[in-house]
Amino acid sequence: MAGWVSSARAVCVLILFSLISSFTAAAEEVRLRLKGGDFEIVGDLVSFDGRTYVVLSPLVGRMKADASRFECIGGACPNLTTTTQPIPAKLAPLPASGKMAIAGSHTIGHALMPALIEAYADTLGLSVSTAVGSDPKNTTVKLTSSDGRHAGTIDLRRQGSDTAFTELRAKTSELTMSSRPIADLEATGLAAAGLGNMHAPTHEHVLALDGLVVLVSPDNPVVAISITDLARVFAGEITDWSELGGREGAINLYAPADGSGTLDTFQTLVLEPNGKQMAESAKRTSDDAERSNWIIADPSGITFASIAYQRNAKALNIESSCGLISRPSRFAMKTEEYPLTRRLYLYTPGRPKNPLAARFLDFTLSEQAQPAIARTDFIDLGSDSLTFRDQGARIAYALNAHDEDFDLDAMRQLISEIAQAERLTTTFRFKSGSVGLDNKGRQDIERLVTTVQSPKFRDRQLLVLGFSDAVGGYDENLRLSEVRATAVADLLKKSGVTNAIAKGYGELAPVACNDTPASRNYNRRVEIWVK
Template identity: 30%
Template sequence: MTWKQNGDSFFGLKSAAYLAALFVCLCSIARAQDSAIQLSSPNSDFAVSGQFLGYDGQFIRVDTTAGEVTLAYDGLICDGASCPDATFVPTVRFSGAQRMGQIILPPLITAYARDIGASVTVEPGIDGVVAFHIRSDTGGNLMQIIVRSTTSADGFADLVANEADIVMSAREVTAAELALARESGLGRLDRQGRSRIVALDALVAVVSPEAGMTQISLESLSRISAGEVTNWAEVGRPEGAISLHLLPDWMGQMQGFQTRILGPAERTVSADAQRYATPEGLAAALMNDPRGIGVLPFGALGDTQPLRLIGECGIGVAAGRMTLKTEDYPLTMPLFLYLPERRLHPELDALLGWLRRPAAQLVIRRAGFVDQTAIPIPIGQQGDRFAQAISAAGAEVPLVELQRMVRVLGPQVRLSTTFRFEAGSTRLDAQSRSNVLQLARDIYDGRHDGRVLMLVGFSDGRGPAIANRDLSSARADVVRRAVVAALGEGLPPSVTLETEAFGEALPMACDDTIWGQQINRRVELWVADRG
């Protein structure tokens, strides 16, 4: 059987079960000690031998001398200890980031089982492995989920080694991991549909409440983290040696910190940094060190003092639920599930689809992370943002343009859904690709019926204002095309999707850094009822 994907669209498909055609199979059963099997047809005109890789209840995967093959299992004769039988239970293996495997996934699995009228039995293992057995109300086994809590890097390694089906990652997949996955026949993990953002986290610069600090610039944080600044006097604070508290480099979020904050300046983390195995250990140590500074996940700040990140022009932003959703906070770290190009068993397909539902978003919030539910932001609550725009607008942004912006946006409500692009590219970044799919699903489900949706483009302030307005308009068009493509069957007549652009008229960060420029290059979503 051949599965065909229509571009990146899946919302045109009428049944969630058909998502298997796009998100491909990841389920397999535990491999027997001897996984060699032989498959043949009843009339013996066909036979294939190899190592058993997985079975989803309909299709079996075998690693042969000619490569991996997938065959419809019904009607085949199977010989070998690993041959599936009538007792088959769909099993999916998650491997990767500890915070996801230990904090997010267990309550999500439990809540999903409750929603479908099933129960969960938890079976702890060794080396961070836990098995979740989901059973129907009649006692039948629906699915087994095995979760290995380790590191993001180990999760990708397990996937390539066929020891995992889904990767839990606290960072984006690296170029080397992408190449290895493709070489291993797992497809392109960076394609739309190959990754799902489960929740949003962030890294937050923190100090002891006794330090008397409330903000720091990204450049100062970068230089301190690299060991280039070792005394507080060098960044305008009272004299005193700086002690740096960090989590281990193997944590996905710290790898993201290196990529985003230190990488652009070709810096690396200072060898003098004090390391802690857990966020709780770091927070406790920092509370007793008024001259220290550290970086913690958003959901694990404890009683430390979080620092607002500022730029040279004075515009700053603090980590919060809203600023993570809008990606205005520069150290927002999405938490990913990465899926290879294989078919999905319907039970797993249903679970992954449920993760986007309101019930799952509530679980994510209760676990201390930020969910992806769009939040309305009336213009009356954006006084500070517009005040910053007026004070920071360059000479090329006339008053008439600011007045036009307020006149256009005034009758509308902004949603927290925001779209940004990869550095130096017209490709949407990972969080924004997820936002495209979520917006398309909301349109498909009728949540925006009777509304006018406006995608509003903004730019950084580098270059001529007229050219920047054209660039921001082009970005808004890119997002509109992506949303329409995700819908597949086209925009429903009950929804209007428009674009507008204001260029550099509403900066959210200073343009003196790469981070600030990326924050300002964005497309916002504004909504209003049809007149």
């Protein structure tokens, strides 16, 4: 019986290979032929990075092929004797027309999503025109080809993150935007409605990162505020600037409207851990840009908003309960170690069946979209780097850790490892006691492979360093951090990265306090360094 199954499988494989080999190539197609063999893959050449071909085959879908094992045949093939620069990824041609709806977060929908729509249109040579509805938060975007043909319509509705999930349930939007993760109750309701597991990587997509910045007037002398005091300010318990080291004068509060993902994030990270609620006296609007303008005009005002809307207001440093002071830098937000960092999400009911929605989703998560994200002042998902010398404050804080969380010899070893290295912003985080990657981590593996195989990093040593929170014994946490580092290194190795060394350092070098669940989450991580 086993022999029959094996023979049948072999026959199926031969039939598949025969079908692939006999497929007639179109103008943009290439043939990837196995060197010294009879196997061929036929399809559109999506990208080539100097090492790996990515081909979209009409029979077997998207496939990768190692250039050292396959030869490329066809007019669209790169010339390997002269080509040294990667061929950028191409999108499949857009159908003659299509229509889709995107709904949810005002923070994402105000500037970021329009910028992504324009960037997407540019890749296809399309022009964009926008009509504002009777409600200015609703717009209709039309895509037009260079010869004047209608190429698509996108309805963009920016009514707040809460509406992302009501629209999914009502099946009135193919893509929805949220500036907070879906709540368990919302996910349960959508699953019951037949929309599947909203936490699955096919449904939950990390679009970008963001940091909530605490904004005051440029003339305000206050430079930092603790999370505890921040909670008390917005609860209406601290009412005068002199209580924060500033000049005497009443504090005027400005906050997002109810239903805003920005407000939900602030409540989760600041108010709820301190047992506080938003003061009734706060002036409300869901428009981050409008609140930023109010602050610039009010020397006594304070608000919180996305870093993309800081404008000319001054952002305060954030002091954690254990004395660690975090500056609202883009590097700290990319590593997700600034304490008010958040992820910006797209949610879908699985892979979109609408061709326009599917193509647009692919674009928003691609490398091509990252410059558009950065131009809007949100935090893109590409890797940046920072030298050891530029992280002195973090190392100094680590050297002052409690004795039970510290090992001097291990700390010396860590410093010797990274003293001549650069840290990449790509950082992997884990649930308590877990070694599995979350959805962003899965996305980041692919991006990290592209980064470390680029000419800048290709010939350098890669350090994959694991860390833990302080819950549990020191030795147990050391072993767990080693397992996490090894898990990431193994995933990189499977993708062709063979110059990675994995090590674990347990509770050493925390990047946040270990006194709340949110803070401990920052410390359960794997960092990537190159030297």
